[in-house]
Amino acid sequence: MLIINCPYCGPRDQCEFTNGGEAHVTRPKNPENISDQMWAEYVFFRSNPKGIYYERWVHSHGCKKWFNSVRDTSTDEIIKVYKIIDKKPLPKEFKNKIKTPSGEPKVGSGNFTVKK
Numbered sequence: 852m853l854i855i856n857c858p859y860c861g862p863r864d865q866c867e868f869t870n871g872g873e874a875h876v877t878r879p880k881n882p883e884n885i886s887d888q889m890w891a892e893y894v895f896f897r898s899n900p901k902g903i904y905y906e907r908w909v910h911s912h913g914c915k916k917w918f919n920s921v922r923d924t925s926t927d928e929i930i931k932v933y934k935i936i937d938k939k940p941l942p943k944e945f946k947n948k949i950k951t952p953s954g955e956p957k958v959g960s961g962n963f964t965v966k967k
């Protein structure tokens with residue numbers, strides 16, 4: 852069970868929220884001028900990192916407001932929650948907060964978020 856700290860209401864159980872997928876996905880500026888493949892990549896392709904992941908949530912059984920979070924996908928720990936209007940935090944801000952559950956190295960094991 853996750854406890855999610857809604858930036859408007861405070862800590863609440865995960866069952867009150869709905870995940871909205873990856874955050875900071877930018878819609879193409881001229882969709883009529885891009886190829887079908889580029890449009891399909893915008894609509895369907897999302898990153899699947901091990902480590903830092905920016906995602907959207909809505910407090911659907913509370914204030915009904917959208918917000919973003921930063922979650923470590925290897926531990927499911929929500930590291931930061933911020934409002935939609937707030938600036939995207941940089942990954943280096945969370946560099947020392949990433950933990951691996953079984954002590955595997957940060958590089959390797961399919962972790963492409965860490966540069967070699």
Ligand SMILES: [Zn+2]
Pocket residue numbers: 857858859860861910913914915916
């Ligand atoms: Zn709320």
